[in-house]
Amino acid sequence: MxxxxxxxxxxxxxxxxxxxxxxxxxxxxxxxxxxxxxxxxxxxxxxxxxxxxxxxxxxxxxxxxxxxxxxxxxxxxxxxxxxxxxxxxxxxxxxxxxxxxxxxxxxxxxxxxxxxxxxxxxxxxxxxxxxxxxxxxxxxxxxxxxxxxxxxxxxxxxxxxxDTGRDLFTELSFGMRLMVLALPIGLTLFMLFPRWSSPLWGVPEDALDARSGLSDSMSPGSIQGLFMDDSPAFRATFQGSLPSRSDLYWRGPVFWDFDGTTWKAGYLIRNLLADSKPELKRAQFRYEIQMEPTEQRWLFTLDYPALVPTGTRLSMDYQLITNQPITQLRTYAMASDPGFRDNPDLKLPLLRAALELPQGFNPRTARMIAEWRAETPSDGAMIQRALAYFNQQNFHYTLNPPLLSRHTVDEFLFNTRQGFCEHYASAFTVMMRMAGIPARIVTGYQGGWYNNLGSYILVRQSDAHAWSEVWSKGTGWIRVDPTAAVAPERVEQGSVDSLAQRRHMLDFAWLLHARNTFDLLQRGWNNWVVAFDSVKQSRLFTNFGWGFFDSMKLVIAMIAGILVAAAASFLLMPLILKLRSSRHQDPLVRLWQKFNRKLGKAGFTTNPSMGPRELATMAGGQLKYADEGINRIAELYILCRYSPTDGDPAELAALIKGFHPPQQS
Amino acid sequence: MIDISLQKPTSATTSEDRLQQAVDTVNQIIMGKEQQVKLAFSCLLARGHLLIEDLPGVGKTTLAHALATVIGARYQRIQFTSDLLPADILGISIYRRDQEKFEFHPGPIFSELVLADEVNRATPKSQSALLEAMAEGQVTIEGETHILPKPFFVIATQNPLDLAGTFPLPDSQLDRFLLSISLGFPDPRIERELLTARDRASVLEDTPPSLHPEDVMQLNESCRQIHVSEALLDYVQALLAETRNSRWFESGLSPRAGIALLQCCKAFAFLEGRDFAIPEDVKAVFPALTRHRMTVPHGMEKSVEEQISGLMGQVAIP
Incomplete structure (x- = not known):
């Protein structure tokens, strides 16, 4: 101060x-x-x-x-x-x-x-x-x-x-030069810096709280925010054939319990492991998913996952659940078999859970279903009738539905008739359960944006979707998407594109291209920078034959490396600087410096501020045996460098070359 | 005031030889101060004025006297006191009744060599009368300009310790002095010789002049012809630049001081018998040229001399 x-x-x-x-x-x-x-x-x-x-x-x-x-x-x-x-x-x-x-x-x-x-x-x-x-x-x-x-x-x-450096450009270019010099060090540190499988400093649990994503419960209206969110949820790169668009149902949280307003997963069911899983060799689709962090525990897969990545488990309803919340970019390989039969036999408690409904809700729907059931005893016909109901009655697909109060299904089916996937899935599932058909809700994403530049499918938050699954003995769980009955284009084109007001904006070819390019860049950044984790690092080391490095050894190696580098720069830097500053244009001066070095070896340390004669006097005083030689050289140097009648530099060179004072022991 | 009568210079062939003889003679009188004597002669040859800062009794006056003697110059000594008036230095116009007009009586300044003893005891008015005359080479009294003789060489002395009742010379006036030297105490061996040998004053009386004032003018010219190489100029400039670094002095050497440095350096080389200057010449004159011009920044516990030698140790010879 x-x-x-x-x-x-x-x-x-x-x-x-x-x-x-x-x-x-x-x-x-x-x-x-x-x-x-x-x-x-x-x-x-x-x-x-x-x-x-x-x-x-x-x-x-x-x-x-x-x-x-x-x-x-x-x-x-x-x-x-x-x-x-x-x-x-x-x-x-x-x-x-x-x-x-x-x-x-x-x-x-x-x-x-x-x-x-x-x-x-x-x-x-x-x-x-x-x-x-x-x-x-x-x-x-x-x-x-x-x-x-x-x-x-x-x-x-x-x-x-x-004067130099007063203007911005000089400052900037000089600064950039320094940055470029520092770049190799930065890159080395980036590659070599020890990475643990979880972050070193704990990212707070709520770090990503503002991030949108699917949640572990669903009450009609909770997905609404997602539709406007174009941020990426994950990217899928397929090997071989792409599934058709109407097959792109990315499975996420599955909900069984309904309390009248909210659908929930139910603790027990989520923790039951799948009895059987699809065989890998029968998997029709093989792909890799690069998933943005969600703070949740679901990995998204197409039906039905044939691989269980490490650190995850496959629940009985084929949700892929991780042991730790996903706080960083995660990449996993996946294979799916759409033909897999999901639980052709359902145990009684599960059957009961798939039929359970809260008491005292939605009486009008219950009456209507009871009437239908009397007319159509077959389960299949019942499902078709419900879908036809959505299709033929005046239902609208909209992202801004009116609010629903206590009897959400009643109000939706008979009064408002406006809603999006959640409303349809919820209403349909309730109707099925009322009819005695086991049903549940699956949330996740539907569709995606095929990026032809990078040949991958980008799934955005706005592709979030909810649909139903009904169970029948022998065939198991079958996907039924009631939204498709109302707005087939939602499934065909994606939710955002199915809305008239935003459609044409996205139709510009250049915009499409720009979006694709930007997302490709983003994926590259993810692949090469963000996703450079301990696994990729050790893979890199293995390529160089340093596979034995684990995090701890790496820490030790790095500390040692830094110490060595510091020591080297402390020891070498003065030498380098000395060499650089002593490298002189004038050959005469270089000769003189050579002479100085020879004196230095003989034990007389010279100082750049000494004049030649001063140096000769002092050196001669110390190195008495060489006094005469030193004097001759100094005088000749003076003649060469300062006198108008040139001394002979060649003679000086010869003298200095022939100057061999005894080395100091 | 002493007036030395002119004596014929001894017969040496060239003015260079006579100069060498003069230096030797002074060295016989002021024993053991070869470097200072050489600097004093450099100052003379570079047409500058000399300031000697030292205690009383170390030979300031003797040096001035000896210089005057060997160059065969008319020599005047002015003892500066607090009641000294400008007219006491420059001269005065007196009304002559018989001729019914003013007649100018030249003061002691009208000599080829003036010794201004204890220059800091006089009032600033009198000091500036001297210093203006030094700068202009002429004196203007009552509208009439009187040219000072050539060569014109002022040696001023100052006592650096006894500061009571003194008027220290301002920096701008100190700049009029080309070099400033101090003699210091002699070696014990030299002092023994001084104690046993003849009185210096009587030695001086017997000393014949070696030079003639015209010789001095000619030698001045010769000094200008000394060759200065680019490498040496680089060194001079590096030194000048370093003086402007605030870690040494309050302010650096001016370009005028730089020119003066080069002139002194040539004169010094000439005295050494060379026709080109070398870094050692610069290093020899640099302290004498710098010490009265510089002040050490506030709060730095270093003397000017220490700073100068420190500075020279930092500047590499290119």
Missing amino acids: SKAGRFSLDRLGILWMIATLGISMFPQLLSMPVHLVPITLLPIAWRLLAEFRHWPPVPIILRIIATIIAVTALVMTFGGLMGRSAAVSLLVLMLSLKLLETFSVRDVRVVTSLSLFLCATQFLFSQGIMMIIYIIASLLSALISLMYAHRREAFEGLSEAP
Whole structure:
């Protein structure tokens, strides 16, 4: 703080530092409590004004008061300083307050480095390709700010810094050169940095709370948000034939229990393991899925999964459930056999669970089904009748259905008749159970976007879907999609495309192409950067024949490597610098340096500030036996270098070559 | 005030030889101070004025006297005191009743060599009278300009310790002095010789001049012809640039000081009998040229001399 008056920082450096801070804290500002935002912006505004109006620094007392106010506001907002949001807000606030006492280059360094740290915390929330743009922006800004600040420091004391480097382009290009130099180190660290199968620092459980995805329960209306969300859910790359679009039912959570409004999985059923699973050799589709993190435990597969990846189990209703929530990008190979027969025999408790309905709900539907059942005793006919009902009555497929209250199925079937997959699946399943046909709800995704550039299917959150399965003895569970009865185009084209208002927007060929390209990039980023986990790393090591490296050995190897590199640079750097600075254009000077080196070997250390005659006197005093030779060389060098009547450099070269003082033992 | 009567210079063939003889003679009088004597002669040959900063009794006056003697110059000594008036230096116009007009009586400054003793004891007014005369080479009194003789060489002395009742010379005026030297105490061996040998003053009286003032003018010219190589210029510039680094001094050497450095350096090389300058010449004159021009930054516990040698140790010879 005492430096305030003494050190004038480069104003451009300060401005770029503020820009870095602004870029880094922007996403945080959006998620911070609103009343903390002005407190955060105030110091920044002050610093900007102070730069332009040359205000003096804020007194220390005021700075302490401002800090106390900020911390108090934080504590009052969050009830403490623990927790992710509070911690990030604290970092943002303190960084902003740091601007009040940014006096030295060191302070600039602290602020820009912490800004970058703040940026990096964003990776806890998202690891998508868009993050690169954000990171690059703040990185460039930080680079420029540091360049300005350090250039000022390097030339401190000189009346003025050299003209070069005053403009942005020079700073940037020099900074980029340094970055390029650092790139190999960065890449090496990226490849070699030890990776555990789970992240080193615990990503908080709620880290991805804002992410949309299928949940472990369904009450009509809960999927609605998904339809507008075009973010990717997963990508599937098929080997061999692609399934037809109407076969693309990606199986997720399966729901059995209905309490009148909400469908749930039921703890027991989810934990029952499948009795039998499809044989791999009969699997018709083989594909690899790269799945975005969901914070949930379902892996999505086509019916029916023939592979069970490690760390997962296959439940009795063929959900693939992982042991740990999926917090990072996950890739798994999968094979599916659509012809598999799902539980042709159902145990009694399960049968009961598939028929159970809450008492006192949906009386009108119950009456109607009772009437139908009297007319159509066959289960198959019953199913067809229900589907026909949806088709022939005036039902609409819409993403904005009216709200439903207590008797959700009654109201939907007889009053509103507007809804999307959830409503149809829920109503249909209830109708089936009323008719005594075992039925359950399956949620997941339907369809996908075929990316012909990368030959894979992109499934987005907006492809979320819900459908029904009914059971009959002998055939087992069979998929019935009531939504297809109402809006077949939903299944044919995908939910978003089936809505008139957004259709034509997506019809532009270039937009389609751009979307495909962008998603391809995103997949590449996922494949090469985000998904570079411990498995890929060890695979890489195996390729190089270093397969024996595990995480622990890697840590030791890295620490050793860093130590060796540090030692080497400490020892070698002075040598390299010496060599570089001593490499002189003038051959005469190079001769003289050679002579100096010879003297050095003989035990006389020369100093670059010594004049030739001075050196000769001192060296001659120390190396008495060589006194005469040294003097002759020095005098000849003086003649060659300083006299107008040139001495003979060749003679000097010969003299120096012939100069062999005894080596010091 | 002492007036030395002109004596014929001894007969040596060339002015270079006579210069060498003059240097030797001074060295016989001021014993054991070869470097300072050489610097004093360099200053003379570079047409600059010399400042000697030292304690009383170490031979400042003797050096000035000896120089005056060997170059055969008319020599005046002005003892600066606090009541010294400009007219005491420059001269005065007196009304002559019989001729009914003013007549200018030249002051002691109208000599080829002036010793301004204890220059910091006089008032700034008197100091500046001297220093202006040094800079201009002429004196203007009551609208009339009087040209000073050529060569014109001022040796000023200062006592650096006894500062009570003194008026230290401002930096701008110190810049008028080309070099500043200090003699320091003699070696024990030399001191023994001083104690046993004849009185210096009487030695001086018997000393014949080696040079003629015209010789000095000619030698000045010769000094200008000394060759300076590009490499040496690089070194001079590196030194100048380093003085401007704030870790050494409050402010760096001016370009004028740089020119002065090069002139002194040529004169020094000439005295060494070379027709080209080498880095050792620069290093020899650099401290004398720098020490009265520089101040150490506040709060740095170093003397100017320490800073100068530190600086020279940092600048590599290109």
